[in-house]
Amino acid sequence: MSSGQTILLVEDNPDDEALTLRALKKNKILNEVVVAHDGAEALEHLFPRGSAEVQLPGLILLDLKLPKVDGLEVLRRIRAERRTRFVPVVVLTSSKQQEDILDSYQNGANAYVRKPVNFTEFSSAVSTLGIFWLLLNEPPPRLHAPSD
Amino acid sequence: MSQSPLKDIEASHNLPEARLYTAIVNSSDDAIIGKTVDGVIVSWNPAATRLYGYQPEEAVGQPMTMLCPADRAGEIRDILDKIGRGERVVHHETVRRRKDGSDVHVSVTVSPIRDEDGTLIGASSIARDVTEQKQARAAAELGRRAEALQRANGNLETFTYSVAHDLRAPLRALAGYSEALLEDCGDDLGADGRSYAERIQAASEQMAMLIDDLLQLSRVARAEMHLQPVDLGAEVARITEDLQRGGPDRRVRFAIQRPVQVLADRSLIRTVLENLVGNAWKFTARQDEALIEFGTVPAGEAGVCCYLRDDGAGFDQAYAGKLFAPFERLHSAGEYPGTGVGLASVKQIVERHGGRVWAEGAVDAGATFYFTLDAKETP
Numbered sequence: 001m002s003s004g005q006t007i008l009l010v011e012d013n014p015d016d017e018a019l020t021l022r023a024l025k026k027n028k029i030l031n032e033v034v035v036a037h038d039g040a041e042a043l044e045h046l047f048p049r050g051s052a053e054v055q056l057p058g059l060i061l062l063d064l065k066l067p068k069v070d071g072l073e074v075l076r077r078i079r080a081e082r083r084t085r086f087v088p089v090v091v092l093t094s095s096k097q098q099e100d101i102l103d104s105y106q107n108g109a110n111a112y113v114r115k116p117v118n119f120t121e122f123s124s125a126v127s128t129l130g131i132f133w134l135l136l137n138e139p140p141p142r143l144h145a146p147s148d
Numbered sequence: 149m150s151q152s153p154l155k156d157i158e159a160s161h162n163l164p165e166a167r168l169y170t171a172i173v174n175s176s177d178d179a180i181i182g183k184t185v186d187g188v189i190v191s192w193n194p195a196a197t198r199l200y201g202y203q204p205e206e207a208v209g210q211p212m213t214m215l216c217p218a219d220r221a222g223e224i225r226d227i228l229d230k231i232g233r234g235e236r237v238v239h240h241e242t243v244r245r246r247k248d249g250s251d252v253h254v255s256v257t258v259s260p261i262r263d264e265d266g267t268l269i270g271a272s273s274i275a276r277d278v279t280e281q282k283q284a285r286a287a288a289e290l291g292r293r294a295e296a297l298q299r300a301n302g303n304l305e306t307f308t309y310s311v312a313h314d315l316r317a318p319l320r321a322l323a324g325y326s327e328a329l330l331e332d333c334g335d336d337l338g339a340d341g342r343s344y345a346e347r348i349q350a351a352s353e354q355m356a357m358l359i360d361d362l363l364q365l366s367r368v369a370r371a372e373m374h375l376q377p378v379d380l381g382a383e384v385a386r387i388t389e390d391l392q393r394g395g396p397d398r399r400v401r402f403a404i405q406r407p408v409q410v411l412a413d414r415s416l417i418r419t420v421l422e423n424l425v426g427n428a429w430k431f432t433a434r435q436d437e438a439l440i441e442f443g444t445v446p447a448g449e450a451g452v453c454c455y456l457r458d459d460g461a462g463f464d465q466a467y468a469g470k471l472f473a474p475f476e477r478l479h480s481a482g483e484y485p486g487t488g489v490g491l492a493s494v495k496q497i498v499e500r501h502g503g504r505v506w507a508e509g510a511v512d513a514g515a516t517f518y519f520t521l522d523a524k525e526t527p
Contacts, residue, residue, distance in 0.1 A: 015321035022328065063327040065313040094320075095312035097363070117319045118349070119327035 004135055005058025006032045008079055010042040010074065011092075012066050019119065020061070020092075021124055027127035031058070031134060039069025043077055046084055056087055059133040062109075064093040064100060079108040086140040088133045138141075179254075179275040185268055187212040199254070199277055201247030213274070215244045217251060229258045231271045238462050240254030242279065254277045256451045301370075303397035308366055315359050323352040356394055358475075361489035364419075365474060373413040380454060384442045384508070387425045399436060400429070410521050411450055416497045423490040424456040424517050430484055431515065432460030445518070451503070452521050459514040469505050494519070 007024075011017045017035055023032065034057065036042035042062075047056050062076070064071035071091065078084045090111045091104040104112050113129060116122045154414070173180050173191075179199040182191035188211055200215060207214075212224050220243060227237050237258040243251050254275045261270045322488040326348040332341055351401040390403050410417075425440065432438035440458045444505050463471065463478045470476045474492035494517075498505045502522030509515035 013317050016317060017323070019324040020319060022324075065309075067377070093313070093315040095309075096360075097308070097312045098367075100312070113178060115320060117323050117353055119320075119324040122324065124322065 005135075006034055006055065006131070008034050008036060008042065008045065008057035008060045010036045010039070010062045010066065010071065010139075012037050012058065012063065016063075016115065019122060023119075023123040023126040024130060026123055027130065029127065029130040029134070031130070038067040039071065039074045041068075042066075042074050043069060046078065047081070047146075056084060058139065059086070059130070060087055060090055061092045061129070062091045064091060064095065064104070072103055073107060075104070075107045088130055088139070089139065090133065156200075160312045172345070177276075179273075181207075181273045181275070182270060182433075183212055183273060184270045187224055187229065187462050190270065191517070199252065199275060200244065206247075217243055217245045227258050230273075231258060232268070234260055234268065236260070241282075242441075244275070252277055253282045254323075275463070282292065304366070304370070306411060308363065311359060312363055316356055319352040319356050319359075323349050358489075359486050361487045365489050365493050365496065367491045368416060368419060371413075371416060371418065373500060375411045376387045376414060378407065378410055378412045378414050378417055378423065379504070380408040380410055380412075380417070381442065383421050384425055384456075387418075387422055388429075391425065391429045395429075398429075398433070398438070400432065400438045400440060403441040408442075408444055408452070408454060412501055412521060413497075416500070420494045420519070421456075423494050427490065427517075428456060428458035428460065428515075430486070431479075432458050433484075435460065447520060453518060454521070455516050457514065457516040462509040462511050462515050463507075464507060464511050470510070471507055472505065 007018065007029075010019065015111075021033060024031075034045060036045055038072060042060075043056070046056070049097055062071045062074060065069055066074070066121045070092070075089055075091075078089060080089060085108075088110045089107045089108070092113050092115060093100065094115055101112050110133075113125055116118075171351065173193045176193060176195050179196035180191075180193045181189055181196050183189050189207050190208065192202070192207040196207065197203055202387060213221055216224055223242060227240075230237055237256065240258070242254060242256060242258045244254050245251055255278045256273060256275045258271050258273045260268055261272055263269050267270065326345040329345050330342060337345065384404050385402075385406065388400075388404070392398070392400070425442075428440045432440065438459060440456070442454070442456050445455060446451050461479070461484070467478050472491045472495040473488075474490075475488040477488040479486075495505050498519045498521070503520040505517065505519040507515060507517045
């Protein structure tokens with residue numbers, strides 16, 4: 001399965017990164033995956049310095065607890081920018097604490113998924129997310145880049 | 149020139165010494181009371197009237213004990229004993245009772261009075277209202293404690309956040325790579341190797357469950373309470389419906405008293421009922437038929453006493469005390485699954501509602517869990 005859209009995986013834990021990539025591959029989700037290892041790297045990818053045109057990802061899988069810039073701040077920045085405000089962001093994290101879930105939705109997350117410990121469940125969660133957001137879901141029409 | 153400044157004042161104003169002293173006593177802000185060695189009041193200044201509410205004519209001739217709350221009557225005796233030995237009592241902080249029955253915090257200094265020959269003839273008692281100082285000290289102490297508590301709470305929140313976010317990641321790696329091992333190298337592992345990998349997976353999941361339960365326990369201890377009317381019977385009925393849907397083959401009869409109206413935090417009290425009903429469901433799983441009952445029994449004082457009874461595996465009453473301690477289990481994980489946190493949460497929540505919880509049971513003869521709630525049952 002490939003719709004030509006990339007996935008931006010924002011994940012600092014190398015094991016979680018490897019397991020997520022394994023789950024995507026196992027479920028034949030062959031879209032290109034860009035990995036950002038902390039919040040700052042994610043922001044650099046989405047908002048590159050200078051005038052470099054960057055293709056926006058079709059889906060962002062965002063961890064909350066990240067080095068440098070945390071997930072909620074990345075989410076706020078994404079929602080604050082006209083160019084990125086509609087990009088689907090799924091918070092994919094360890095916690096199911098009420099505050100984390102609430103904070104994520106309050107800052108405009110499209111979904112909140114807790115990473116299951118069991119790999120079969122984890123794999124099925126990642127696959128469901130990929131299929132839903134990259135294939136089933138109809139993305140908003142491409143917005144014109146701001147002319148400033 | 150003259151012997152003392154006092155003599156100067158006497159001379160310039162033509163005042164006899166006694167009148168001068170009386171004027172000083174009368175203008176004092178402190179209550180100044182003269183009494184005999186037996187503790188009978190002989191003089192009473194205007195500040196004493198302001199402090200205690202008695203007019204001089206009501207006080208003079210009465211025993212000092214009339215200013216004492218009943219539980220401090222012995223104090224007056226002790227003070228008089230000291231005076232009798234020629235000692236003073238300095239800045240003694242205590243409580244005195246006013247005419248209107250209210251109590252006042254005072255600091256008292258009592259000194260012996262002697263005549264010219266040095267014979268003890270009575271005592272002077274000087275008392276000052278220290279309610280405000282006391283309140284200020286208490287407020288300061290309270291402030292310090294609140295600050296310490298806030299710090300502790302902040303630390304706890306950081307700890308909880310770290311547990312929720314960091315502790316599960318290594319478990320995902322353990323479970324995930326074990327699974328990868330089984331999938332990619334399963335043939336090379338052999339039967340033993342595969343069984344080891346499966347055990348690693350199972351242990352990781354067990355620990356993940358423990359972490360979740362720990363977080364739940366910390367949540368029930370910290371969550372803010374919002375009391376509202378809740379029908380416990382209706383809540384139990386809803387929980388049993390869910391359980392029945394999850395196990396349609398089980399033959400369990402339910403006898404649920406409705407309504408059982410209480411004032412409680414809905415989310416927390418639901419956790420109590422889910423745990424108790426869930427336990428009853430779990431510990432009757434090995435029998436063909438089961439009966440689970442929920443109802444109330446007459447509560448001694450105000451409040452309500454509920455019970456949740458099953459006719460399942462039960463427990464040895466000798467270990468009843470251990471049931472509610474976190475991570476204590478009376479059954480092995482192989483027999484009945486669980487982490488031993490459910491009943492600890494129940495206890496936390498019931499106690500936060502001002503109630504208590506206890507259990508009665510016998511091996512293979514079922515268990516009954518009782519809990520009281522402080523809030524009155526509303527009709």
